[in-house]
Amino acid sequence: MNVxxxxxxxxxxxxxxxxxxxxxxxxxxxxxxNMPWVNDFSSGTVKLVGIVELxxxxxxxxxxxxxxxxxxxxxxxxxxxxxxxxxxVYHARKKEYSAIGINAVLLVLAAIVAWGRFGPYDF
Numbered sequence: 001m002n003v004x005x006x007x008x009x010x011x012x013x014x015x016x017x018x019x020x021x022x023x024x025x026x027x028x029x030x031x032x033x034n035m036p037w038v039n040d041f042s043s044g045t046v047k048l049v050g051i052v053e054l055x056x057x058x059x060x061x062x063x064x065x066x067x068x069x070x071x072x073x074x075x076x077x078x079x080x081x082x083x084x085x086x087x088x089v090y091h092a093r094k095k096e097y098s099a100i101g102i103n104a105v106l107l108v109l110a111a112i113v114a115w116g117r118f119g120p121y122d123f
Contacts, residue, residue: 001116001120001121002121005112005113005116005117005121006064008109008112008113009060009061009064009073009077009113010061011109012057012060012077012080012106012109012110012113013057013058013060013061014057015106016053016054016056016057016060016080017053017054017057019050019053020050020051020052020053020054020057021050021054022050023035023046023047023049023050023053024047024050024051024054025050027043028041028043028046031046036096037090037091037094037096037099040094049083052079052083053080053083055076055079056076056077056079056080056083057076058076059072059073059075059076059079060073060076060077060080060113061073063076064117064123067123070117070122070123073113073117073123074113074114074117074118074122077110077111077113077114077117078110078114080106080107080110081107081110081111081114084103084104084106084107084110085103085107087099087103088100088103088104088107091103
């Protein structure tokens with residue numbers, strides 16, 4: 001199970017790292033064709049979401065890898081659960097139901113990591 005959790009952590013970190021780089025480095029006008037939700041938020045908010053996702057991606061891997069402050073790994077997973085809940089609520093309000101599926105998958109994966117690392121498979 002430990003290997004499975006590491007695989008999930010790696011997949012989540014890679015996904016959120018890629019998303020965070022896009023959101024924190026590109027102007028929202030360039031993001032809008034693929035991410036129409038950015039039109040409803042300021043550039044600063046979009047960049048903040050990117051920075052939060054970057055922190056979560058780093059938090060999923062680095063503490064566990066170094067053995068320093070390993071409690072941050074499940075906390076990062078919980079943070080991603082919260083971000084995905086907020087994203088799903090936003091997409092539900094906008095009736096963008098296809099996006100909710102992606103949010104739900106990422107939420108479940110992050111919840112599994114949080115459960116495993118807080119519970120029976122901690123470091």
